[in-house]
Amino acid sequence: MNTNRASGWRRDGRSRLIIFEKTATIEFMKKRFYIGIDVGGTKIAAGLVSPQGAILLRNKTATPRKSQPKKTVEVIADAAAELIEEAGLGKNDIAGIGIGIPGLVDTRKGRVIVTPNMNLSGINLSQKLKKRLKTKIFLGNDVNVGLLGEKWKGAAKKAHDVVGLFLGTGLGGGIIVRDRLVTGFQGAAAEIGHMIVDPRGPRCTCGNKGCLEAYVGRWAIERDIRTELARKKKTSFTDFFRGKKRIKSKTLRQALKKKDPLVTAVMEKAARMLGLACVSLRHIFDPEVIVLGGGVIEACSDFILPYVKKAVARDPFFSHLKDCRVVASKLEDDAIILGGAALAQQELGREPAEEKFPSLILKGAKSIFIGTKEYDEDIYIRVDGKVKKRNRNLAMKKYGTLLKLGSVELKKVCKKKPQILVIGTGTRGLLRLTPDAKAYLKKQGITVKILSTSKAVMFYNLLRDKKKSLFLHLA
Ligand SMILES: [Zn+2]
Known part of the structure; x- marks a missing residue:
């Protein structure tokens, strides 16, 4: 939205309303929503997101892992197109x-450089999707985009400087400085997992030796458990660890819960390493919040977080400064969808808005979504957002019809006195005052805007930072 034009109208008040409305219908009423897409190794999840960060609709498709890149691009485009429709x-x-990709991404050109677990390497995804969807496309690394989601709506809400560590099979990282993701010269920044902590350490998946990930990633934890098993260390979980089957985060959680000595010792070592890494990162970025997420954290945060918190809290260097919060991520599967929407907003030069007013989306003629809730009868929204x-x-009782709106009802709608009241008169515009x-x-001096219900919804969504109320006739 072109906020300058809109605020111009706000300043001038009623006299500019007509001008605003004409141009608004053509330009500003459009382009109100965002789509966030989480392209994962197993599934592609997409969501339609309001400017305030409500996921209004979502869908999920299996990732076509074994087919040509063309097919994957098609599935991503279909997911977005379906939401719009x-x-x-x-x-x-x-x-x-905004799209989160599991790999290295050239954010400026919109090109996927490498995706180890899927077939999009070398594809200019932005260009291909833009051709089909006719809207602006922004790419980011999935961990980065997810952290942006956590900053907007999740664990790091309202913080401006954030460091995120996402512990799954590997260790992904994200860094936000003054509200912006740090992506580096070619999109490869914030790979916290590949900071070398000991050049004589174990070999990492990236080819280097002694990376942080080679100590704390789930694969490294599994490696250490198997090494200890081979040394005949005691565990009650021998059955679980037998054979080559992957040791899942869930198994680690169960073993920790039962205080299994072998798993507890291995996990403690990893948690301490993670804590030290956070201390170092704090010295470089001085974050307000450190977010820990990913499968291993989601399963074992009760065990891991205290070690990290302790390490960060007892750093003498920061003893005279404010605390740095260490928190577990909150949004789970929604992080990348919301982060994608936030990324698109930022790239378009708009700061992701806070949920001051509910954002509405009309579904057909008789039903409306407000946030995630659906209503199928006449509603009103008061100035406080209720x-x-x-x-x-x-x-x-009074008129024998729902098509008349009298002063008794209006007084309820206009409680706490709005500056503007938007009235939706139904699909055919039959409601009358x-x-x-x-x-x-x-x-009362309340400006009233009477429109068909679909236009009223758009108009209401568009009005920002204004004392606004809405009455909607759904039929
Ligand atoms: Zn590495």
Whole structure:
């Protein structure tokens, strides 16, 4: 949205309303929503996101792992197109699409450089998707995008400087400095897992020796458990660890819960290493929050987090400064979808908005989503953002129809006095204000905007930082 134009209208008040409306219908009412896509090794999850960060619709498709890149691109495009269609929107209603890719990404050119676990390496994904979806496409590394999601709506909400460590099979990292992701010269920054902590250490998957990941990644934890097993160290989990089957995070959690000595010792070593890494990172970035996430953390945060917190808290260098919070990630599967939307907003020069007002999305003529909740009868939203169902009896008793809106009902809608009241009159525009309702609004000095319900929804969504109310007739 072009906020300058909108605020110009706000300053000038009512007289500019007509000008605003004309241009708004053409330009500003469009492009109100974002799509975030999490391209994973097993699934592709997409969500339609409001500017305030509500996921309004979502879908999930299996990643076509064994087919040509063309097919994968198609599946990603289909996921976005389906959301747009299902929401009853057009391509013009989407301001931008942000995508998290598991690999190295050239964020400027929109090209995937390498994806080890899928077949998108070398593909200019942005260009291909743009051709089909006709909107702006922004790519990012999945861990980076997920951290942006956590900063917007999750564990690092309201923080401006954030470091994220995501402990799964490997160790992914993300760094946010003054609200922006640090991506480096060619998109390869923030690979915290490959910081070398001991040049004589174990070999890492990247080819170097002694990377942090080679101590704390799930594969490294598994390696250490097997080494200890070979040394005939005692464990009650021998059955679980027999054979070549992967040791899952869930198994680690069970073993920790049962205080298995072998697993506890291995995990303690990893947790201490992670704590030391956070101390070092704090010295470089001075973050307000350190977010720990990923499969191993989700399963074992009770065990790991205290070690990291302790290491960070007892750093003497920071004893005179404010604390750095160490927290577990919150958004799980939604992190990358929300982060994708946040990335698109940032790249378009808009700061991701806070949820001041609910964002609405109309589904067909008779149903509306407010946040994640669906309503299929007349509703109103008061100036404080509270959503209320219309009391049908009031209108039926007095007028014998729901198509009349009188002053008694309006007084409820306009409680706490809005500056502007938007009224949606239904698909065919049949709802009417009674004379006493009009007189009431005039007396109160409330500007009223009467539109068909679909236009009223768009208009309401568009009004920012304004004392606004909405009444919607759904039919
Ligand atoms: Zn490495």
